[in-house]
Amino acid sequence: MKRSISILIISMLLLGLAGCASNKQESSGQKQVQLQNINLGLMPDVDSIPFIIAQEKGYFKEEGLTVTLKHFKSAMERDSALQSGNLDGAVSDMLAEAFAKAGGFDTVITSLTTGSYKLVVNKxxxxxxxxxxxGKxxxxxxxxxxxYVTDKVVTEGGLTSADINKVVIPQIPARLEMLQNGKIAAATLPDPLATIAVKNGAKVIKTSEQLGLNPGVLLFTTKAVKEKEKEIQAMYRAYSKAVDYLSREPMDNYIDLLIEKGGFPKDVKGVLVLPQYKKAAAPQQKDVDDVVAWLQARQLIQKKYLYTDLVDTRFVR
Structure with missing residues (x-):
């Protein structure tokens, strides 16, 4: 009888241990759900820095996410990559989102980014x-x-867009080079290239911050938003960690990394001033409406898009 009871107890213990092991495996399996990769397009501007930091400091990996960062020198190159399906999302702007919608290419703004744009004149x-x-x-x-920023700066200064001679130079580095070579009187540049221009003698006329403009955004294809919702959520958690890092670390601790991995010119070292990065947030409706109105006034788009046509706020507060 005692032997039978002992066998029964041992059997129950073994079953219990097996159950615990099974539960641990299930729990482990749930934590190890494989996230899909995200392909993200960046521009040579300060908006892109938190993503570079998140990559190089391992914040994406901490979230179980693989992000491939692809660098572009012009908005045209970036948008072509988006439309060809080579990117899930990109550091972009509200105008590009409206153009995409008007062209039948389905993307959505998921948050603002933090950028800086300056109208500068050559030395x-x-x-x-x-x-x-x-006339220049x-x-x-x-x-x-x-x-858009150029028009806002010019209008605020008492001129109209027609009062200046706009010279189209799509690639940002080429725009900087022509400014520094004295081939154009002025240029509107994003940082950090605007900082390079100033370091080499250019003078700032007006900045986007002075006008309270912040039209830079992160956008994703609607396909990515539908199929990679968990991945985008993980990306934003990593982005927040990068913003925290940038808020507490002196630039000397990462400027070499930005030069190496971000393709920023070496000249930015010691002179670059970064904006105050903020956790990802949705754009204000007024800012979106202003961009749509600007595009319509120039007959660049026909439809008056609503905020909800262009912005998906599910990933941010």
Whole structure:
């Protein structure tokens, strides 16, 4: 009898241990759900820095995510990669989102990014205000955030868009080179390239921050939003970690990394001033409406898109 009871107890213990092992395996399996890769397009501007930090500091890996960062020198190259299916998302702007919708390509804005744009004049140019640029060459990339910011700066300074001669130079490095070689009077540039221009003698006329403009965004294809929702959520958690890192670490601790991995010019070392990065948030409706109105006024889009047509707020507060 005692032997039978002992066998029964041992059997129950073994079953219990087997059950615990099974539960641990199930729990482990749930934690190890394989996330899909994300292909993300970056531009040579400060908006892209948190993504570079998240990659190089291992924050994406901490979230179980693999992100491939692809670098582009112009908005046209970036948008072509998006439309060809080579990217899931990209550092972009509200104008590009509206153009995508108008062209039948389905993307959505998922959050703002933190950028900085400056209208600068070359070192030999005597212009000290917007008024002094009347009739002069100003380099831009046409129908982009650069064009939009330029118009806002010019209007705020008392001129119209027609009062300056816009010279279209899509690639940002080429725009900087022409400015520094004195081939154009002025240019609108994103940081860090605007910082390079100033270091080499250019003068700032006005910045996007001074006008309260923040049209830079992160956008994803609707296909990616539907099929990679968990991946995008993980990406934003990593992004938040990168923002925390940038808020507490001196730039000396990562500037070499940005030069090496981000393709930033070596000249930014010691002079680059970064914006105050914020956790990802949705754009304000007024800012989206202003961009849509600007595009319609120039007959670049026909439809008056609503905020909900262009923005998906599920990933941010």
């Amino acid at each position: 030999d140019e005597k212009a000290a205000s917007i008024q002094d640029l009347k 060459d100003v380099a831009i990339s046409k129908n982009t955030i650069i064009d």
